[in-house]
Amino acid sequence: MAGLTDKTEMRAYQPAQPTTESAAASPAGQQLAGLLTHEDLDRAQDRWRVARARWGGRRSAPLRSLSLIWLLVGPGVLVFLGENDAPSMLSYSAIGTRYGIGFFLPFVVLTFVMGFVVQEMTVRLGAVTHRGHAELIFDRFGKFWGLFSMADLMLGNFLTLVTEFIGVRAGLSFFGVRPGVAVGGALLLVLGAIATGRYWTWERITLGLAIFNGLFIPAALLAHPNWQAVGRAFLTWSPLPQGNRPEIALLLLSVVGATVTPWMLFFQQSAVVDKGMQPRDITAGQLDTLLGTVLAAVFAVATVLATAPLFRHGINAADFQGAEFAQALQPWIGHVGAMLFALGILEAGLVAAIAISTSSAYAFGEVFGTAHSLNRPLREAWPFYLILVGSACVAAGLVLVPHAPLEFIVLTVNVIAVLAMPPALAFLLLLVNDRDLMGEHANSFWQNFAGITVTVLLVCAGLGFGIATVFPGILGG
């Protein structure tokens, strides 16, 4: 199959219009036939499977739906289980340890509702425009705003990536694995996932790993939570957290940052594009996002419940990382429970490391116009893979550097994510309301209402944090 050889033709940029027209029937169909890439072939094969599942043949309707969901599920589940990452799970653990079962349980679920509102928009954007988020921002708003948004993304992604490797190191330290071996093993896994040169395989491997986020459920069950208190917390949003109010404000912000972050927008939209989703797949994409939201919310709540015994027994967990939580929990949830908890932290770091490094690579490729697909072989998309592996290697290396400012990074990562989110949401809302791009798939009144509410809440949360920091006395802390 011919590659992209006609450079003269490539330079003649023309304004695009999203279209649902088949490429074979388009005016440029004959011309495109000679320019197909490996990426197109792999994507066509994925589309063929989806078309077959939709068509169904002899299969019954429920079987056909299941088959379709199996094929189209992926970006939504991955983005939410990826965001249940090491710093997020540590934030949920901190909640369980400091405040037990109470206000924070429904609050955590609320943040996931906010996450769904935001991520669902990226599904529509990706499926309709077939462009990644970074590419759309550069195209529609220009280089000036695009570079700002990339700077936010790259800074946030790098810091988050470092914390993922801290999580991997902390999770494996429970089993006595040395930091170098733990971090090196995680890097090998990132390499292994992309080695297949196929989006579909990468997605299934990462999904397979991500499902181990569910290890927090047996850990929670072993903690024997008081289900009446859990029910009361969800119904009444109480008891309210008591104590140092600036610290509570920081924790609230860090819980929001554990669920709604810029990398998620960029990652899911790019993954939807790489998966080859089309406007007719939007409902399946929304279901995928909903499934991811529900799973991640359940696992997050399970983490709070698993660590609640530390609150009941008055354990001070101010300086705990992953392994310390697991060790401290051992007397109450047993060795198996503690082991599951440590493995959960390890998984959280691993999956997020894969997803976040991929998110950076997608954004880089979209902005610089280089090949950016997991369906491309290394020789065709080496800058994409270089960024993916390079960012993971630098972050992993930093974790092993003695006296590196890891404490600084852990403290700031979720907060920076929340603070960078309002501008990212503004671009998202502008794009998804752009009828030239989205046509009938543009936001409805209620989708805008929900999106704007989330943005305003995030700005208020950030301002509250700022006030609590600059004027600590104002909140009575």
Next chain:
Amino acid sequence: MKKGSNLLNRDHFKKDRARDSQQEIEAAALSARPDLKHPQVVLSLLEADQVVAEKQRTRFGRRPLSFRVRLMLWGLRVYVIIMLVIVAISVFRAVRGGG
């Protein structure tokens, strides 16, 4: 279309492509195993602006930004910068306090 048949194995693509209707190509795409060596089959499975070459050839143009939109974007940018300074202060205090 006959179930399980593979229209793409027939020679008619090579003999007279012009005669093939879009429906035939799409039906072929749903056959047991599509011949992805045939560009028309690949193209029939993808939307026009999903093909890499088409995406590289075309770009969505800049959208005009109204004064209100620009004001909002600048406001949010200033917000991020101020908040990052506050985060730096907060972390500096936390690290110094902890150390």
